[in-house]
Amino acid sequence: MNKKPYVIGLIVALAVGFAVIGLYALSGGKELNYRLKNRGDLGPLSKDDIVYRTVEAPAATSKDGTISAKDWSSVYPEIALTMGDNAKNTYVVSYLEEDPYLTNIYEGYGFAKDYGSARGHEYTLEDVAATERPHPMANCLTCKTPNFAKLVNDQGVSVYTMDFNEVLAMMEENVSCYTCHGNEAGNAGELVVTHSYVTKALGDAVNDINPATLSCGQCHIEYYFTPADKETMMPYHDVESMSPEAILAYYDAMDFADWTQESTGTKLLKAQHPEMETVLAGKHANFLSCADCHMPIEQKSNGEAYHSHELVSPLENEALLANCATCHGDTDMVKLVKGIQSRITARETEVGNKLSDFKDALAAAVAEGKMTEEELDAVRKLHREAQWFFDFCYVENSEGAHNSELATRCLDTAEEKITEGMALLGKDVNGK
């Protein structure tokens, strides 16, 4: 047997090995670690660059046994710090001032009194305490703090009907580590569903959703309070039933309404913020999680990579935009997204004003008393449906960026229902 090729192979391998080690030593180690910029063919940092550590969990200092961000901060200083950076997201607008027709369409409900846009996770408790919308029960705290999730996990659903202020006084943190990791963050950042209604509603279907999407989907969803226990609940049991059509059918089947509007007599629904439903029906559902677009991968000074826990807009973050480019090439993403958003926002204003006129026309017909209850109920059904479809789009926080087709479908459906309802009232859509 000729050993020559084998020996040459060995020599080459050793030479390459020494060269790599030599380069590493020369560069002080650091330069071999990928840098965000100039990674060339390597592309942007990815999860493959993260070293997932298994570490012992620190002792919990909170009263309820949840391990807080402060507790974790010595183990994961960058993660705790970047999570704190959600305090930088302070921008808010009053939707009622921006879109005056809302006060009319939400008449008789809390959102007609006070409806501002959301801001960062560091303000959840402050904002829920300050809202002028009434909150008679503790269930309003569901999506604000890990301490409430823990209370439900420890004491069961009776917690939902406890007095709001009594429970608020027991809350220690805004959205935090326990919310998305339970007390398990030490296990390589394992994601844990801590909000019990998610597993109740979805059962085994939780396995159909990427954990880095479902962890946000504990709150960024449409939900209702069950009539019996006032428990927070999702109105579906699987991903297929997350469409606005299927959710409406679910509410209709249980004869659910958020409120009955006095002037029209319509049993209305208020949509919440169906981000997960919208994303899962969108173009990226099969390959990108919420984290992929909102949690940039950054580097520590020693070169180790980690997920920033500051939840940012991908349009304002270089690392996230570099991610988009791996599929979208040199498309101007900011222009693409802003274009969609301005188109959807303009349609919202158009349809929202029509909905407001429709509501006035129905209220006038009710006051006039010339139509039978049966005739009015047929219009009320269309009013309920139109408002539901309008709201499903309006309250979704991405303004069409997550799924422009769904946003368009919602607004088109709302407009069709308005036109049909106006015809039953003997009016054309311009209210004449």
Ligand code: HEC
């Ligand atoms: C425990 C519930 C909860 C979970 C889980 C959660 N959020 Fe939130 N999120 C909220 C609430 C409540 C607000 C609004 C806070 C405020 O305005 O006081 C919010 C606000 C935001 C905002 C700011 C919105 C704006 O208009 O400025 C972004 C972005 C966001 N969340 C993204 C995410 C992402 C991404 C995840 C998953 C990694 C996630 N959230 C998980 C409850 C949650």
Ligand code: HEC
């Ligand atoms: C393909 C990327 C992508 C995915 C996946 C994605 N988002 Fe977004 N998201 C965006 C873009 C783009 C915007 C618009 C940002 C802007 O207007 O600056 C946005 C906006 C938002 C906003 C509003 C933020 C604000 O400041 O007003 C929230 C909240 C949000 N997303 C949550 C989520 C949640 C929760 C998920 C998962 C269920 C998710 N996103 C998945 C790209 C994505």
Ligand code: HEC
């Ligand atoms: C709103 C939900 C949310 C909160 C709050 C949160 N995390 Fe995470 N965390 C995630 C998600 C989602 C990922 C995984 C992203 C992925 O892999 O796509 C993650 C990843 C991690 C990882 C794995 C390493 C990495 O960088 O990906 C660790 C460790 C971790 N988180 C620790 C923490 C600690 C400690 C806190 C509190 C200071 C915290 N997280 C708060 C959602 C959250």
Ligand code: HEC
């Ligand atoms: C893994 C590949 C991939 C990545 C990464 C990716 N996209 Fe996409 N994106 C797609 C595909 C595929 C489509 C659908 C194209 C079509 O139908 O014409 C799409 C469509 C879109 C649309 C139009 C969606 C709609 O509903 O109208 C927007 C907006 C968008 N992407 C934004 C982003 C942003 C912002 C990022 C980065 C944060 C991003 N994408 C990252 C593959 C990707």
